[in-house]
Amino acid sequence: MATTQPAAADRPPTIHDIAALCGVAASTVSRALSSPDRVNIRTRQRIEAAAAQLHYIPNSQAKALSSGRTGAVGVLVPDITNPFYFDLIRGTQLQLKAAGYTQLLVDTEESDEVEASTLEQLRKSADGIVVAASRLSDEALLAAAAKMPMVTINRDVPGVPAVLIDTPSATSQALDHLISLGHTRIAYIAGPATSQSSTRRWTALSEAAEERGVEVCRLGPFSPKTQSGAAAADAAVHSGVTACIAFNDLIAIGMLQRLRERGIRVPEHMSIVGCDDIFGADFCNPPLTTMASPIEQAGRVAISMLLAQLNPLAGGGIRSRSVMPTHLTVRGSTGPAPQ
Amino acid sequence: MATTQPAAADRPPTIHDIAALCGVAASTVSRALSSPDRVNIRTRQRIEAAAAQLHYIPNSQAKALSSGRTGAVGVLVPDITNPFYFDLIRGTQLQLKAAGYTQLLVDTEESDEVEASTLEQLRKSADGIVVAASRLSDEALLAAAAKMPMVTINRDVPGVPAVLIDTPSATSQALDHLISLGHTRIAYIAGPATSQSSTRRWTALSEAAEERGVEVCRLGPFSPKTQSGAAAADAAVHSGVTACIAFNDLIAIGMLQRLRERGIRVPEHMSIVGCDDIFGADFCNPPLTTMASPIEQAGRVAISMLLAQLNPLAGGGIRSRSVMPTHLTVRGSTGPAPQ
DNA sequence: CACTTAATGACAACCGATTGCCAAAATCTG
DNA sequence: CAGATTTTGGCAATCGGTTGTCATTAAGTG
Numbered sequence: 001m002a003t004t005q006p007a008a009a010d011r012p013p014t015i016h017d018i019a020a021l022c023g024v025a026a027s028t029v030s031r032a033l034s035s036p037d038r039v040n041i042r043t044r045q046r047i048e049a050a051a052a053q054l055h056y057i058p059n060s061q062a063k064a065l066s067s068g069r070t071g072a073v074g075v076l077v078p079d080i081t082n083p084f085y086f087d088l089i090r091g092t093q094l095q096l097k098a099a100g101y102t103q104l105l106v107d108t109e110e111s112d113e114v115e116a117s118t119l120e121q122l123r124k125s126a127d128g129i130v131v132a133a134s135r136l137s138d139e140a141l142l143a144a145a146a147k148m149p150m151v152t153i154n155r156d157v158p159g160v161p162a163v164l165i166d167t168p169s170a171t172s173q174a175l176d177h178l179i180s181l182g183h184t185r186i187a188y189i190a191g192p193a194t195s196q197s198s199t200r201r202w203t204a205l206s207e208a209a210e211e212r213g214v215e216v217c218r219l220g221p222f223s224p225k226t227q228s229g230a231a232a233a234d235a236a237v238h239s240g241v242t243a244c245i246a247f248n249d250l251i252a253i254g255m256l257q258r259l260r261e262r263g264i265r266v267p268e269h270m271s272i273v274g275c276d277d278i279f280g281a282d283f284c285n286p287p288l289t290t291m292a293s294p295i296e297q298a299g300r301v302a303i304s305m306l307l308a309q310l311n312p313l314a315g316g317g318i319r320s321r322s323v324m325p326t327h328l329t330v331r332g333s334t335g336p337a338p339q
Numbered sequence: 340m341a342t343t344q345p346a347a348a349d350r351p352p353t354i355h356d357i358a359a360l361c362g363v364a365a366s367t368v369s370r371a372l373s374s375p376d377r378v379n380i381r382t383r384q385r386i387e388a389a390a391a392q393l394h395y396i397p398n399s400q401a402k403a404l405s406s407g408r409t410g411a412v413g414v415l416v417p418d419i420t421n422p423f424y425f426d427l428i429r430g431t432q433l434q435l436k437a438a439g440y441t442q443l444l445v446d447t448e449e450s451d452e453v454e455a456s457t458l459e460q461l462r463k464s465a466d467g468i469v470v471a472a473s474r475l476s477d478e479a480l481l482a483a484a485a486k487m488p489m490v491t492i493n494r495d496v497p498g499v500p501a502v503l504i505d506t507p508s509a510t511s512q513a514l515d516h517l518i519s520l521g522h523t524r525i526a527y528i529a530g531p532a533t534s535q536s537s538t539r540r541w542t543a544l545s546e547a548a549e550e551r552g553v554e555v556c557r558l559g560p561f562s563p564k565t566q567s568g569a570a571a572a573d574a575a576v577h578s579g580v581t582a583c584i585a586f587n588d589l590i591a592i593g594m595l596q597r598l599r600e601r602g603i604r605v606p607e608h609m610s611i612v613g614c615d616d617i618f619g620a621d622f623c624n625p626p627l628t629t630m631a632s633p634i635e636q637a638g639r640v641a642i643s644m645l646l647a648q649l650n651p652l653a654g655g656g657i658r659s660r661s662v663m664p665t666h667l668t669v670r671g672s673t674g675p676a677p678q
Numbered sequence: 679c680a681c682t683t684a685a686t687g688a689c690a691a692c693c694g695a696t697t698g699c700c701a702a703a704a705t706c707t708g
Numbered sequence: 709c710a711g712a713t714t715t716t717g718g719c720a721a722t723c724g725g726t727t728g729t730c731a732t733t734a735a736g737t738g
Contacts, residue, residue: 012463014694025718030696040716059463061409062694064400065723081429083618086420093419093446102460105444107432121441124351124398124724226622257622279422283565283592285624353724364688369726379686401724404693 013054021050033058064125072102073306074126076118078133080107082224082250083278084295085132088153091299092130099307101127110192112136119144128306130299131155135194149309151302154197161309161320163302167197167275168204170291170326174245174273175208175216177289177328182337183214183243183271189232189255190220191247198247201275205245217241222251229254237262242270242337249274249281249290256284256333267335277329286332293326352393360389372397399441403464411441412645413465415457417472419446421563421589422617423634424471427492430638431469438646440466449531451475458483467645469638470494474533488648490641493536500648500659502641506536506614507543509630509665513584513612514547514555516628516667521676522553522582522610528571528594529559530586537586540614544584556580561590568593576601581609581676588613588620588629595623595672606674616668625671632665 015029022029024043032039032047039047050056064070075092077085089105096103104126108115112135122129128149134141138157144150145160152162178186188205191198202218209216219235222228224247233255236244246252252274259266266272266286274281277292301322308318354368361368363382371378371386378386389395403409414431416424428444435442443465447454451474461468467488473480477496483489484499491501517525527544530537541557548555558574561567563586572594575583585591591613598605605611605625613620616631640661647657 016694026695027697027719028717030694031717034696038716043717057459057462059404059694060460061400061403061463062723063696065398065404065725066694066696068696068723070400080432081425081618083422083425086422086425090420090446103444105442107429120396121399123396124400253622279420280619280622283596283619283623285622355724365724366689366726367687369724370687373726377686382687398724401693402726404695405724405726407693407726 012059013056014059015056017054018047018050018056021054022046070125070127071100072104072126073303074104074106074118074122074129076106076108076115076129076131076134078108078110078135079224080105083280084248084276086279087295088132088299091296092303095300095303099303101307108135110135112194116140123148128310130302130306133195133197149306151306151309153298153302156196156200161305161318163298163305163322163324165293165295165298165324166326167291167293168200170275170328171201171205171245172208173328174291175205175212175214177330177334178243178245178271178273179212179214181271181335184337185241186214186216186243186245187236187239187241188216188218189222189236189244189246189251190218191222191224191251193221195247201247220247222247224248224250226250226254226257229256230258233258233262236270237264243273243334244270245273245275247275249276249278249288252288252290252333253280253284256286256288260285266333269338271334271337273334282331289331289334290329291326292329294324298324351398352395353398354395356393357386357389357395360393361385409464409466410439411443411465412642413443413445413457413461413468415445415447415454415468415470415473417447417449417474419444422619423587423615425618426634427471427638430635431642434639434642438642440646447474449474451533455479462487467649469641469645472534472536488645490645490648492637492641495535495539500644500657502637502644502661502663504632504634504637504663505665506630506632507539509614509667510540510544510584511547512667513630514544514551514553516669516673517582517584517610517612518551518553520610520673523676524580525553525555526575526578526580526583527555527557528561528575528583528585528590529557530561530563530590532560534586540586559586561586563587563589565589565593565596568595569597572597572601575609576603582612582673583609584612584614586614588615588617588627591627591629591672592619592623595625595627599624605672608677610673610676612673621670628670628673629668630665631668633663637663
């Protein structure tokens with residue numbers, strides 16, 4: 001607070017100011033601050049002192065321009081207001097900060113075009129990219145990954161490093177849970193047609209259903225928002241099923257609301273299983289049985305994988321795939337099938 | 340997809356590539372692309388065509404370095420995982436994108452130090468800043484605002500443009516609502532000690548209470564998270580009040596959960612009023628009576644004010660203060676006072 | 679048709695750092 | 709103490725644009 005402020009010019013100090021103050025060349029200052037070994041320790045200390053005194057802050061633009069490295073990582077999510085991404089973002093942010101990187105967060109609005117153009121934009125503004133729930137085609141994603149380091153989340157494309165949350169296997173847990181409660185007519189409430197997660201989950205579910213000899217129908221697609229829950233609930237009621245496995249918790253919560261409006265009791269008349277265990281799943285009415293995902297951890301792992309790509313140390317090889325386990329959390333929205 | 344790709348070098352094209360292709364100087368290309376009037380329309384069209392053909396994308400770093408403008412705006416929020424900020428972020432993102440700006444979102448982790456250092460970092464990486472619910476002192480904030488264009492949200496410091504959500508006046512609506520239900524012993528569940536919103540709200544509430552001759556006590560401070568709701572609920576029960584006005588919906592929802600665990604019925608034994616009407620307030624159990632804020636709109640307005648500062652048009656003067664109205668949304672968590 | 683005025687585009691300096699190259703200085707060796 | 713070897717630090721080019729200056733060209737006017 002009360003340090004000596006040499007009241008320099010009004011603009012922020014540069015390495016040239018430091019150089020002038022110390023009587024050395026600007027390049028020496030640059031070296032002293034980045035590769036400390038290549039400079040005399042006494043000179044370095046003088047420079048560091050001067051830098052501190054001037055409150056020097058390196059200009060990241062200039063740094064990026066000349067070095068090619070930006071120190072930033074782009075994180076693309078389809079919808080910031082989807083609570084699923086809160087924890088994901090928190091995870092990436094924590095891990096990035098720990099490594100001294102900056103996070104560039106972009107909401108791609110569930111649009112493949114916005115996603116593609118953002119990817120292009122970020123090519124020079126970020127050192128790498130994490131793409132959650134990409135809406136792009138496999139080819140487009142592969143091409144983008146060839147141009148810059150990239151890790152996807154919940155999107156499995158051969159050749160692109162990915163973090164996958166293993167909801168498909170949790171889906172069969174959910175199915176077993178419903179079967180054990182006596183349900184035999186079950187619906188899968190599908191997510192967006194372009195969502196690979198939704199497709200994979202449906203595949204796993206229908207295979208598991210066949211093995212167990214129960215009937216599972218597919219309804220949808222539905223947009224992953226609570227508002228879609230109304231249509232999903234109506235469709236489910238009309239189809240005559242007694243239990244639903246929803247693409248995600250948002251839809252499931254929307255269904256709970258709609259069913260309540262229509263006087264259909266959960267779980268007495270209809271059981272609902274969600275997916276993700278997002279904020280709200282534990283306090284909705286009734287609390288939601290759901291497949292809980294370690295979302296924040298997925299974000300952290302994605303960043304670790306990306307940074308390993310960026311800074312290839314001699315250490316360990318680079319994992320190109322990481323599968324996060326998922327488990328069923330049973331709450332109040334599932335119960336015995338009505339007879 | 341199938342356009343002619345002149346298969347240039349592997350690196351992204353620059354204005355020099357365009358200049359070479361068109362047989363003009365690089366500076367002409369720069370002018371053609373930024374100030375179109377200063378260049379012959381035919382030349383310009385040739386340049387634009389070449390740019391499109393090469394898939395030219397301007398390097399934002401270089402642009403920022405030479406022009407001083409970054410085309411980015413920093414948005415600082417204390418906690419990304421707080422649903423309150425979802426809509427705020429969505430609002431800022433929408434408005435920024437519409438104006439061709441990029442959003443740099445940073446989670447300051449409710450820490451004044453992180454906030455201060457981020458502000459310093461962003462000084463050269465952003466053209467302006469929006470700070471939500473700042474934890475900094477008035478002086479620090481004023482000093483930061485002097486260095487770069489800034490708009491605060493829910494933080495009133497003379498000399499710093501601000502968007503204020505008028506929760507204090509909604510507080511008295513909430514109080515009247517509770518009084519009309521027969522409550523006379525009411526608690527205010529305070530937020531963080533460093534939160535100006537919490538302080539302003541308490542001031543408004545205690546004044547209103549005095550006017551109306553009812554007793555209002557203050558409990559807390561509590562961290563604005565659902566987990567704090569347990570302690571808040573216990574404190575409220577112990578203090579003997581029959582109704583609570585919580586700092587925000589997160590705490591209120593946490594209280595609902597705790598009261599349910601303890602077998603205290605809401606609203607029969609205890610009425611709860613939240614604040615903000617966040618995601619979840621409508622589907623918790625019981626649905627929460629709360630003071631609804633136009634959050635996304637607040638984000639949009641903040642960006643508008645900031646951009647007006649950045650691009651001072653002859654048009655209208657610059658608003659330095661914008662107060663957003665708030666109203667009480669009554670749901671199931673409030674009811675008649677127990678006799 | 680000669681002359682003024684406006685429009686146009688090339689040149690070069692600059693933004694703030696990084697980095698390859700080389701000379702000067704310091705250290706070590708015999 | 710001279711000669712070989714290693715450090716150390718300065719110079720200058722470079723990243724990809726922007727922008728001021730100025731010469732050239734085209735258009736407008738009497």
